[in-house]
Amino acid sequence: MTGFAIQPVLLWSDALLFVLIAVVARLSFWASRQEALRAAWLRVLKDGVAMSAATVLAVFVLIGLLDSLHYRARLPDQPGATSRYAVEVNSALDALLSDLRQRAEKTYSAPLATHLYAKEALADSAQREFPRLKYGGAHLGEELSGYEFDIALRASRGLAGGLAVWLLLVALVRRVNGLDLKAVMKVGAGGTAAGAVFITLLPILLLLGLAISLGGGYHVFGTDKVGQDVLYLSLKSIRTGLLIGTLTTLVMLPVAVLLGILAGYVGGWVDDLIQYLYTTLSSIPGVLLIAAAVLMMQVVIDTHPDWFATSAERADARLLALCLILGMTSWTGVARLLRGETLKLRELEFVQAAQAFGVGRFAIMRRHILPNLMHIVLISLVMDFSGLVLAEAVLSYVGVGVDPSTISFGTMINTARMELAREPMVWWSLVAAFGFMFALVLAANLFADAVRDAFDPRSSA
């Protein structure tokens, strides 16, 4: 009887995500040795708002990464059989949140509620009543003794815990780096960017403390139609949003860079052809092209059910296909920018000198043109991110987004939307989805602005 307790599963999107991280790591190593790039990044590092946004983003990325470590749990051994693994694919985040995931109620319940949202006829009484939740406030017993007191106690305990962790962190950094707490608290013109990180960490840790402490006994954001915890759904949505925001750019960049540089540097009929290609693609309204491509992709996936072993794989393939399709429609803008920039670079002295020395075309493009275009690539990567996260929600609403079984902000909003007409309103899953999305997109926008200002001096106003 051999076999480990878990069997790691590497979905395609996970693999690409790790490739992306490797690429980013490699590029940042490269950038750290380039004078100009290091100076630009130092400008970002000194920007308080940017660092604060980066802190929030880092928390989101951490959650997304935890959710990308997939595995299949081993089923209980049966005598004489080889070890088998569950069909269900879980992630490290699922394991961390297994409490939240498994404590499903019957249907809707409001945040911190102890009873279901709708009345039901109970077995032992003639009247219709609000049934008690199975898990929400279960520790209080049938009588709900001291409900308010329990909430207040848990909340204050959570806040205190968050504060304690924060103070510990500050003390630790002070110990190691000799950072002055007073200097840390002073952000703005005279303060350090480290201060911004710590100030952002404080509310994050406080909220985390609240969520952990209250989530132990209640559903902090309520439950959805099938009784799943909304907080769990929101946290799971983060990975989908991050994947769409980053993988789309990752898959479209090689095409955009290659064609943009080729068109700009080689010129002639190559230029004409590439220009024709992207003008044609960009003249189709984005949503419609995406809708048409996704419809066709659905036909392909639905008519080939044998391609995918598990439903997780199928949903993953759909997510990747969506990234590809979004990339197909969005590479045109970047390619156009890169072409224009290459046209300018081509005439500069260092490129002319390389040509005079007899350096080959492709060597020039790779060694002299490409490095000088990296700032455009970087700026487009960070600028596109927030738009893509928002687009996912809209596309899922239109019905051409991710697989309905994939948890995402779009699918959350889409299911919650149906319930708005109910009285009293089921507002919590909408608010949770929009709230998380707002935090993610706002942080991304602020960070992107700082990066653009640092790398493109022209744009800073």
Next chain:
Amino acid sequence: MLAYIIRRLLYAIPILIGVNLLTFALFFVVNTPDDMARMQLGVKRVTPEAIQKWKAERGYDKPLVWNSAAAGSATLTDTIFFSKSVRMFAGDFGRADDGRDIAREIGQRMGPSLAIAVPTFVLGLFVAISFALLLVFFRATTLDFAGVVLCVAMMSISGLFYIIGGQWLVSKVWHLVPISGYSGGLDAAKFLILPVFIGVIGGVGSSTRWYRTIFLEEITRDYVRTARAKGLPERVVLFRHVLRNALIPILTGVVVVIPTLFMGSLLTESFFGVPGLGSYTIDAINAQDFAVVRSMVFIGSVLYIAGLLLTDLSYTLADPRVRLQ
């Protein structure tokens, strides 16, 4: 001028052909009509006869590009490519799955779409430009900073939130206007106010920021310094000089949108139950009505190309120095 327009129109033809070929490839080559039929009829229980019937109803039972069974020119014309793709150039979009003529349906639905899109566009432009001018007037003050922060925050909110939140607040809590629906004539106003308002609010963040950058770039120019040196008040400098000179970059982004107003807004129309082209498209996507989606893709790109042409022409109006060759 006329020669330029004609040349630009000729240049649009290969692009439209490209769009046409692309949609044809997407809808008929990536997936055969058989695949589409199987998908729509349900993958499991489907008989070859049902597929044949489905294809015959839609005219998909012909060969793709070459009909060797036909004689004469019919070898080319009696095919899916000719009847479904080439005919689009003549304005013939065929029939939707419910049997209605798509071209007629589009004609009827343009009105409601424009009734929402045009006021939203005009009002949005006005609000964003005034707001941006205000921020530039108070540039480098707390008000400017707060305005930019507000813009970034508004940009970061999902468009769905504006619609859902607006419907809930204005229609459900305040009971000011009906939550959704549409009617012709003057009656339409009460249905239009909310979607237009939400459309303006939803777009104002990003466009204000965009115009502010344009104005700020313009304000560093020499002619502005000259105007100030003449002793003109800042108000006059902004409205008479900066605004007019900033028109070129503004036009680049704005004029191209005008023809696509015909397409309507997907989200707004479907949330507010407006029978326009946007909701038509969404319904077609949800019902997987391939003919309608294909037609909308084609019309959309025609309108976009028209927008590019209009942009070039508007330059000559805004800036007499621009001469189109």
